[in-house]
Amino acid sequence: MMNSILDKLIPKNWGTIYNVSGKGEICSIQTKSNSIVFESSQNMLLILLSSQSCREIILDNVKKFTGFTPAGHVELILKERKHCIKWNSDEKSLLFCFDNKFFEDILFSEEIKDIYSEKLHIKKLDKSILYIAKKLEIEIRSNNKNEIYINSLYSFLTIDIFRNNIYAKKVNNLGGLAFSTKTNLIKYINDHISSDISLDDLSIVSGYSKSHLIRAFRQTFGQTPHQYIIERRLEKSLEILTHSHISIREAAKICGFSSNSHLTECFKKAYGETPQQFRNKFYKNNIIQIY
Template sequence: MPSTAQPSAETVQLLSSGLQPPIISSQSYGWENILVEEFHQPPSEEIYHNENKHLLCLSLNQRPSRLFQKMGDRNHTSLFTKGDLSIAPAGSLLLSRWVQDDQYLQILIDSEFLNQIAQQENGKGSNTIELIPEFQSRHSEIEQIGMMLLKELRNGGSAGKLYVESLTNLLIVHLLRNYSSGQSCIACQQGGLSSHQLLHVTDYIHDCLASDIQLSDLAKLLGLSQFHFSRLFKQSMGISPYQYVLQQRVERAKQLLKTTNLPVMEIALLCGFSSHSHLGKWFRQSTGTTPKAFRRSVTTAKPAAVQQ
């Protein structure tokens, strides 16, 4: 079970009497440009303000809960239930008050990183893209990404930073398309990567499997934005960069289990997994067996092959 986390030091919270710290936080996972935290609060009120982070709150309430919100000269009161989304852009002051238990996922996104992606995607140079404040909205794709981040949070970040980077970029693109002042500006490139580009990036992945491969590094190799690189890679390969890297790590582990007597822990590290259990989880998911059982099966199969 994940341990209780302490609130982020970056978050300025006032009128926070009775508020509980997050149930779990990504603060210790090393995720870049995004902070994800799960909360379960008793009836209370809070003022949130952060100059450098955009705030997304995704309701996890299984039963409707009444929530009062105020931003600037606007206020809103409604029943919130699972999937309802609130957005407070960086620099805004959000007052929230609730009279029933409230369960929600809080996502903080670095405003400079969002602007960087917006500039890469829409070619507006130094123009700043502003997010539109939302008290209560619904967006199925953003909800799905939020739940995937929550699952990864509860799993202790086991899928790795490349997976979270991919989700972060996808989340930001959906925000820019649907909740920003330039929401219609992001176009989709078609056709996939060229053969040269594909070979270049897959060779890099093959050579760096033991390292912490990041989406930003792969995109820079080809001079593309992270979002367009991910999209074009999937068009060419049929799977996302994250899935391809994971697939290649498992394949390398299989080869090392077949051809060496290295301990499974050492093989895990050579293939870019963080631990024996990390390798075991993805190896079982891919092959249906454990690394040790796989090694035994290929070892016992060798004499039979020789007799034939």
């Protein structure tokens, strides 16, 4: 990389930039609530090292995501696309900026062919990989940097993320839900999120047999109806936990979980902590807004 891309993109008071020879650059970012709008000439990858109560991502003027974002969240920032990112709490993250050849070599070695596809899916890092990312962040900020150590962690994290966390969903329109059916199902689920939603209910809404619905739903969403509904319930629970004093037991009921323990089990599996732990942390770091 001839010139520093990150030096032009990242304000100097946001963090420390380090050049990784032959691979790219990396920046250890620490900043308060803020926003950034940019279009990069290089492909990038961002790892959140701390959770954020509300993060908004707008890609090419289209909102792609808004809401709670856990530590370990990964964002792939592709070159020549306009990105607008906003966050309302402190950010601690690692931003990788890849040399073109290194990036293409990674894609080739991991046989990733759909990197620019809208079907791209990115999983949150597991705790062990997040731990390594934090080790890299500490080393970059150290006054006694070890170049070999940084280069090794940079390569390991990049390869591991592209191998285990970034992939194209195996979905397409062939055999999937018709657009109107998909729209009707999403609306039904959102409108009845507090109730028990059965496969029989979804079968009636869609007009498909249960077996056909499961196949078509998975083909369209890349997951089963049950998995999709649990995700929507969890998103609703995050909204309640961060914007009200409603008890966890009542939140579970509003979100359609069968019990308080069911919400806790699903929440911890998805976010690595219980609803009460999440709420305590949120109260500590934010001024809660009550409906």
